[in-house]
Each structure stands twice: as C-alpha cells, then as structure tokens.
Amino acid sequence: MEFEFSEEQRQLREAVEAFATKEYSFERLRAIKQSGAGWDPAVWRGLAELGVTALNVPASLGGLGYGPTETLVLMDASGPSLLLEPILTSAVIATALIRQFEAEAPAAELLRAMAAGDRIAALAHFEPRSRFDVRWVESRATSAGREFVLEGHKAVVAHAGIADVLLVSARSAGDAGDARGLELFAVPRETRGVTLTEYLTIDGQRAADIQLHGARVPASSRLGGEGAALAAIEAALDLGLAALCAEAVSIMQALIRATVEYLNTRQQFGQPIGRFQALQHRVAEMTVHLEQSRSMSILAAMRCTSTDLPERRRALSAAKVVVAEAARFVGQQAVQLHGGMGMTDELKVSHWFKRLTAIEILFGDSDFHLHRFATSAAAENSI
Amino acid sequence: MNLEFTAEERTFRDEVRAFLRERLPATVRDKVLEGRDLNREDYLAWQRRLHERGWGGVNWPKQFGGTGWNAVQQYIFEEESAEAGAPRLIPFGLKMVAPVLMAFGTPEQQRRFLPPILSSESWWCQGYSEPGAGSDLASLRTRAVRDGEYFVVNGQKTWNTLGHFADWMFCLVRTDPEAKQQSGISFLLIDMKSPGVSVRPIALLDGGSREVNDIFLDNVRVPVANLVGEENRGWTYAKFLLGHERSSIAAVGSAKRELVRLKRAARDERSGGRSLLDDPLFAARVARIEIDLMALEITNLRVLSTENAARAPGPEASILKIKGSEIQQAISELLMHAAGPYALPLRGEAMEAGWQDDPGSSPTVGPPFAATATCAYLNQRKLSIFGGTNEIQKNIVAKMMGL
Numbered sequence: 001m002e003f004e005f006s007e008e009q010r011q012l013r014e015a016v017e018a019f020a021t022k023e024y025s026f027e028r029l030r031a032i033k034q035s036g037a038g039w040d041p042a043v044w045r046g047l048a049e050l051g052v053t054a055l056n057v058p059a060s061l062g063g064l065g066y067g068p069t070e071t072l073v074l075m076d077a078s079g080p081s082l083l084l085e086p087i088l089t090s091a092v093i094a095t096a097l098i099r100q101f102e103a104e105a106p107a108a109e110l111l112r113a114m115a116a117g118d119r120i121a122a123l124a125h126f127e128p129r130s131r132f133d134v135r136w137v138e139s140r141a142t143s144a145g146r147e148f149v150l151e152g153h154k155a156v157v158a159h160a161g162i163a164d165v166l167l168v169s170a171r172s173a174g175d176a177g178d179a180r181g182l183e184l185f186a187v188p189r190e191t192r193g194v195t196l197t198e199y200l201t202i203d204g205q206r207a208a209d210i211q212l213h214g215a216r217v218p219a220s221s222r223l224g225g226e227g228a229a230l231a232a233i234e235a236a237l238d239l240g241l242a243a244l245c246a247e248a249v250s251i252m253q254a255l256i257r258a259t260v261e262y263l264n265t266r267q268q269f270g271q272p273i274g275r276f277q278a279l280q281h282r283v284a285e286m287t288v289h290l291e292q293s294r295s296m297s298i299l300a301a302m303r304c305t306s307t308d309l310p311e312r313r314r315a316l317s318a319a320k321v322v323v324a325e326a327a328r329f330v331g332q333q334a335v336q337l338h339g340g341m342g343m344t345d346e347l348k349v350s351h352w353f354k355r356l357t358a359i360e361i362l363f364g365d366s367d368f369h370l371h372r373f374a375t376s377a378a379a380e381n382s383i
Numbered sequence: 384m385n386l387e388f389t390a391e392e393r394t395f396r397d398e399v400r401a402f403l404r405e406r407l408p409a410t411v412r413d414k415v416l417e418g419r420d421l422n423r424e425d426y427l428a429w430q431r432r433l434h435e436r437g438w439g440g441v442n443w444p445k446q447f448g449g450t451g452w453n454a455v456q457q458y459i460f461e462e463e464s465a466e467a468g469a470p471r472l473i474p475f476g477l478k479m480v481a482p483v484l485m486a487f488g489t490p491e492q493q494r495r496f497l498p499p500i501l502s503s504e505s506w507w508c509q510g511y512s513e514p515g516a517g518s519d520l521a522s523l524r525t526r527a528v529r530d531g532e533y534f535v536v537n538g539q540k541t542w543n544t545l546g547h548f549a550d551w552m553f554c555l556v557r558t559d560p561e562a563k564q565q566s567g568i569s570f571l572l573i574d575m576k577s578p579g580v581s582v583r584p585i586a587l588l589d590g591g592s593r594e595v596n597d598i599f600l601d602n603v604r605v606p607v608a609n610l611v612g613e614e615n616r617g618w619t620y621a622k623f624l625l626g627h628e629r630s631s632i633a634a635v636g637s638a639k640r641e642l643v644r645l646k647r648a649a650r651d652e653r654s655g656g657r658s659l660l661d662d663p664l665f666a667a668r669v670a671r672i673e674i675d676l677m678a679l680e681i682t683n684l685r686v687l688s689t690e691n692a693a694r695a696p697g698p699e700a701s702i703l704k705i706k707g708s709e710i711q712q713a714i715s716e717l718l719m720h721a722a723g724p725y726a727l728p729l730r731g732e733a734m735e736a737g738w739q740d741d742p743g744s745s746p747t748v749g750p751p752f753a754a755t756a757t758c759a760y761l762n763q764r765k766l767s768i769f770g771g772t773n774e775i776q777k778n779i780v781a782k783m784m785g786l
Contacts, residue, residue, distance in 0.1 A: 001386060001388055001389065001392070001684060001688060002384060002385040003384065003684075003685050003688045069384045260784050260786055274786045275786075279786075280782075281777045281778075281781065283780075283781050284698075284705075284780035287781075291682055292679065292682060292706065295678045295679075295681035295682045298384065298685075299386065299677070299681055301384070302385070318677050321671070322674060370670055370671060371667070373670050373673075374670035
C-alpha cells in the first residue's frame with residue numbers, strides 16, 4: 001500500500017502546475033471564453049512541448065508511455081486552471097483508444113502526430129438516444145466495396161470542431177444495445193457527409209452534434225478487427241472517467257480553499273462570516289465529500305486498466321457516484337457560501353462550479369452509475 | 384501509488400484469519416453475527432485468548448508486552464476481527480488509560496496497572512462526562528480535595544459505558560477551582576470498590592441489556608499514588624488520549640460485516656412476490672451505502688499511511704468518525720426497514736442469546752434478524768453522539784481547513 005507519488009510523478013505535477021500558473025491565469029481563461037473560440041492553439045502547443053500530448057502515447061511511438069497514475073497527476077495539476085484545451089478529449093481518451101491499435105500502421109502514424117501535438121483526435125461515440133449507455137449505438141456502417149458508408153447522429157462531441165480526426169463508432173451488425181457488431185473509424189473531420197453543428201458548453205469549451213449522412217471512408221480507416229470495437233471504446237472511456245474524477249477532486253479542493261478564504265474575509269454583523277457555525281459545518285461537509293472523492297479517484301486510477309471487467313466497472317461506477325455527488329454538493333455550496341458574489345462571472349467560483357456541473361454529468365451521472373453498480377454481477381457476488 | 388497490501392501484510396492478514404478461525408469461540412461469534420449483546424465473560428475470554436497468543440496489546444509497544452504492530456497491522460487485525468465476528472476490543476483499558484500511563488505514569492503505576500489490562504484481570508471504565516459537562520467537557524465539576532495522602536472526591540459522572548463490569552475508572556476531576564477551566568483538572572485512577580462509589584444504570588431507548596451508568600462519587604478517598612502525571616495537568620493527558628485512537632474509529636470492518644447481513648436479509652425478504660433486494664429503490668439505498676463504505680475504507684488507509692509516515696494527521700481523523708458513524712447508522716436503519724412491519728414488535732430481550740427459551744419472552748414472530756434489528760437501530764443513534772458529537776467533529780474539520 002502506497003499513497004505517495006514517485007519523484008518522476010512529482011516532477012510532472014510541478015511542471016504542469018508551473019505551466020498552468022504562468023500561461024493560464026484567470027484573466028486568460030476569461031479572455032479565451034469571451035472570444036468564443038473554446039481553446040487557444042498557442043496554449044496547446046505549449047502543452048505539447050511540456051509532453052502532455054505524449055503522456056499516454058507508447059514510448060516506441062515517440063511518447064512517454066505513461067499510464068493512469070500519471071494521467072491522474074496531470075488532471076490534478078491542471079484541473080484548477082480550467083484549461084479549455086482538449087487534454088481529456090485528445091491526450092487522454094482518444095490517445096488511449098488509438099493506442100490499442102498501435103500495431104496497425106495508420107494508428108501508429110496518428111499516434112506519433114498526436115504525441116508531437118500536430119494532430120487532435122476526438123471520440124464521437126454517444127448518441128441522442130444512448131444517453132450514457134456505451135453499448136447503445138444506432139449509427140450504421142455499411143460496407144460498399146473498399147469503403148464504408150456511415151449514417152447516424154453523434155451527440156455533444158467535445159472539441160469536435162478542432163479535431164483533425166473524429167473517432168466514430170458505428171454498427172455493421174446487430175441492434176442498438178448489442179455488444180458485438182460495433183466498428184470504429186478514424187474519420188477526417190473534413191470528410192464529405194460529416195456535418196458539425198457547433199456550440200459552446202457551460203464550461204466554456206466547444207462541442208458539436210455530428211450528422212453522418214452518406215459519409216464514405218476507406219476500409220483502411222477502420223481501427224481493429226470486424227465488429228470488436230466495444231472493448232476498446234470502453235477501455236478508453238474508463239481511463240477518461242478516472243481522469244475526470246481526478247480533475248473534479250482538484251477543482252473541489254480549489255473551491256473549498258477559495259471559500260474558506262472568502263469566509264475569513266467577508267464581514268457581516270461585525271465579524272468574519274466564517275465565525276458562524278452553520279457556515280463552518282457546511283465547509284466541514286464539503287471537506288468530507290472532497291476526501292471521499294479523493295479516495296475514489298485513487299481507486300478509479302488503480303482499477304481503470306484492470307482486466308477483471310466486472311470489478312473494473314464496479315469500481316469506476318462507485319467512483320463516479322461519489323465524485324458526481326461531491327461535485328454537485330461542493331459546487332452548489334461554494335456558490336451559496338459566496339453569497340451574491342458566487343453568482344458573478346468575475347469570480348472564478350462560478351467558473352469552477354460550471355465545470356464541476358459538466359463533470360457531474362459527463363460519462364454518466366450518479367443515477368446512471370448507481371444503477372449500474374447496484375445491478376452489476378459483482379454486486380450479486382458480494383453477498 | 385498502490386492500493387494493494389504488501390506481501391508481508393498479506394501474510395500477516397492470513398495469520399490473523401487463521402487465528403480467528405481456530406480460536407474465536409463459536410458461541411461468541413454467533414452472538415456478534417446475529418447482532419446480540421455480549422456479556423462480561425465473552426469479552427474477557429476473547430481478550431485472554433489474544434493474550435495467550437501474545438496479541439493482548441494490539442496497540443501497545445513491545446516494551447510493555449504489546450505486539451509492536453504498526454498502524455496498518457493494527458488496522459488489518461481489527462478489521463479482520465470485526466468481519467469474522469470477534470468481540471470489539473473494550474477500549475477503556477487497552478486503548479485509553481494504557482497509552483496515558485505509558486506516556487505519563489510512574490514506573491510503579493505502569494508495573495501495577497498495565498499487566499492486568501493485557502491479561503484481562505482488570506476492566507477499566509471512563510469517568511469523563513458529567514450531567515453538566517458533555518461536549519464542553521472542561522466545564523466538569525467533580526471535585527477532588529487533597530487530604531494528606533488522599534484525594535477526597537465528590538461528584539457525578541455519567542454516560543459511563545459498562546462501568547458495572549469495571550474494576551477501575553480513570554477519572555477527570557477538578558483539583559483547582561480557581562484556575563481557568565482547563566488548567567485545574569487532574570487525572571485520577573479510582574478503584575470501583577472504594578467506599579462511596581455507586582453505580583446506577585441508565586435505561587436507554589432500545590430496551591436492550593445494561594450499557595451505560597451514572598456514577599456517584601460520595602467522599603471517595605483516592606490515594607495520591609493514583610494521580611497520573613502532575614496535579615492540574617489532567618486536561619493535557621485527556622487530550623492526548625482523545626487523539627490517540629484512530630486505527631479503528633471508522634469501524635470499516637464491522638460496517639462490512641453488517642452490510643453483508645443487510646444484503647442477506649434483504650435478499651431473503653419478499654415484497655410483492657420478489658426479493659427486497661430486487662426492489663430498485665431499496666437496492667439503490669443499499670448500493671449508496673456500499674459505495675460510501677468503499678470510499679471510507681480507502682480514506683481510512685490513507686490516514687493510516689500518514690500515521691506510519693509519522694506525519695501529523697489532517698482533518699481525516701474527524702472525517703473517519705463522521706462518515707464511519709453515518710454509514711453504520713445508515714446500515715442499521717436499512718436493516719430495520721428490511722424487516723418491514725416486523726420492525727415494530729418491542730423485544731429488548733432479543734439482544735440476549737437464547738432469549739426465545741425464556742418462557743416469559745415475547746413471541747417469536749417475523750424473520751430472525753428482525754428480532755434485534757430495531758434495537759440495534761435505536762442503540763446506534765449513539766454513534767454520532769459519543770466520542771465527540773459529529774457536530775463537534777465538524778467544528779474540528781472546519782478549524783483545520785482554516786476557519
């Protein structure tokens with residue numbers, strides 16, 4: 001049992017924190033948000049120089065070959081700065097997805113470019129009727145000679161508008177909800193028949209709904225063997241979920257710190273409002289949520305690559321339940337304890353709150369994961 | 384970063400499990416697993432068996448005859464013991480007065496009082512709370528006045544747990560009424576057989592067997608040799624004692640044991656023709672607790688690892704108390720609800736093993752677990768009250784967070 005980070009991991013944390021502090025002040029964040037661009041390419045280049053884009057790429061392909069613990073460190077260090085750039089989307093989830101096909105030449109080539117920061121990829125998987133169910137894919141891939149024709153609708157794909165490559169899942173066989181019959185394609189965003197409807201999300205990032213209408217892609221753009229994409233997608237999303245938990249923990253910690261500072265400063269009734277027990281107890285409850293979430297983010301990082309699938313799902317769902325409920329409570333209460341100031345755009349509190357709200361919902365809210373946990377096969381075995 | 388126990392820790396855990404399998408008396412185990420009360424002899428017999436194995440002082444250093452185990456080993460031992468249905472270690476001697484004596488007692492006091500704790504020849508109880516001094520313990524008023532080689536003690540202690548079993552009581556008394564609250568308190572060891580000590584049970588809401596008492600001290604003469612440390616410095620020792628016990632404060636092991644009991648009970652109960660555990664609303668309530676408990680277990684291990692690294696603990700110890708008590712209470716609440724209408728029959732006597740054999744006992748109706756479920760629910764309300772109420776714990780957390 002070991003809860004300390006290695007020297008190398010500590011250095012990674014310091015480097016990311018130093019970069020974020022220097023390059024991503026709150027003023028910078030607000031400026032990027034106000035521009036509506038949803039990211040800053042110069043910052044992305046800086047992150048690439050720092051090695052963030054290479055973190056999850058195998059060493060044989062120019063990457064650092066790191067895993068879930070370093071990803072946790074990265075998210076923890078960068079979280080409070082609220083970077084809008086596609087770290088989670090491209091450097092974590094898309095990279096983790098593509099590297100499962102590193103033996104295939106197109107995937108290897110793409111990974112090299114992603115490690116260098118020259119390519120951005122985004123997973124376009126969930127659909128309007130799937131909500132958070134990974135298996136529910138209605139999009140179709142029909143084989144037509146040496147091509148596939150894609151039809152379907154992908155929902156709220158983060159960073160789709162700046163992705164060079166969309167990793168699109170579609171079904172060549174079976175019905176929505178089936179485990180088998182899923183394909184995964186690396187689709188250039190500019191492909192004909194791929195139409196993006198872009199919008200801002202509450203956290204200041206940009207996302208898009210994607211219409212696939214007769215989009216033709218070469219057969220060689222399929223990643224992996226026929227009909228077997230589900231396991232790879234799940235593995236990538238599980239690392240993403242663990243990363244998301246780590247990000248949430250770091251934001252909650254920053255929010256509680258800011259809230260304590262505010263309570264010690266703000267005077268009412270002739271004293272700092274932090275002297276009032278009702279408010280002190282709220283902070284204590286926020287802290288309990290934070291520490292329980294920290295524990296579960298560690299569990300998520302340790303289990304997200306486990307080959308014991310039921311146990312992995314159970315641990316990740318448990319983590320998301322704890323983190324989602326904590327994110328909601330800490331976010332809401334931080335706004336509440338800041339009073340009117342918590343409602344303004346000019347304090348970072350509201351920005352943290354909105355990112356926590358997004359995290360609460362991403363990859364399944366607490367109801368979804370509570371249900372999955374309660375009905376898992378592992379639950380039966382635990383009696 | 385690694386959540387697995389080391390090879391040595393796993394070997395140690397196997398050793399503990401083997402010992403529990405071989406030496407834990409089945410009658411005692413069954414009482415614990417069925418949620419019934421233990422009597423004095425049940426506790427003592429178990430402590431004697433631990434002592435025979437050299438494990439009497441789980442939290443003691445080797446120089447005093449203890450195991451010398453580190454925080455993680457103590458944790459493993461206590462969690463495994465709880466899951467297996469072993470009696471909890473009665474903390475008053477082993478974990479409360481003993482560390483104080485080791486740190487502040489005279490060699491003579493250590494020689495006299497420590498060995499009988501290990502061998503379970505002496506049972507200790509705690510004389511802290513008073514009718515007017517609960518969370519605000521430093522306002523206590525029990526007086527000790529020096530008279531030659533004795534202190535003469537007058538006052539009342541309350542919420543004294545299992546004092547009717549006890550041979551000795553460690554007691555906070557006021558020796559300097561002029562001094563500021565915390566500075567006039569001393570730490571005295573009182574023989575429960577002393578003239579002037581009387582113990583009166585307090586009937587609790589659960590109707591179960593006797594648990595807490597009022598203790599009246601009427602001109603009790605206590606030899607000066609039974610003063611621990613310096614006169615008027617008792618508050619320091621009391622605080623030392625309160626900060627000392629963290630390895631089992633979260634009670635993860637017993638919560639796991641009770642959760643299994645809850646799931647089995649719910650699985651076997653029928654509601655509308657199906658298992659209660661297949662009722663999505665009930666299943667969700669169970670799942671929520673189980674998830675909370677998973678998180679608490681890791682939080683607990685994190686706290687222990689800082690202890691092993693000899694770092695000052697953060698607000699985590701209070702978090703363990705708050706969350707641990709909430710989880711245990713939630714489990715007992717659900718177990719009661721699992722009983723449905725059979726939660727209602729009033730059967731305090733069911734807390735005693737073999738109660739059905741008593742011709743005067745209540746009729747046995749409903750599922751077996753239901754007989755004790757409501758008593759346990761009522762009794763467990765204490766968990767968020769004793770050992771520093773959860774509100775006091777939240778004050779501590781807030782202070783540590785900088786408020």
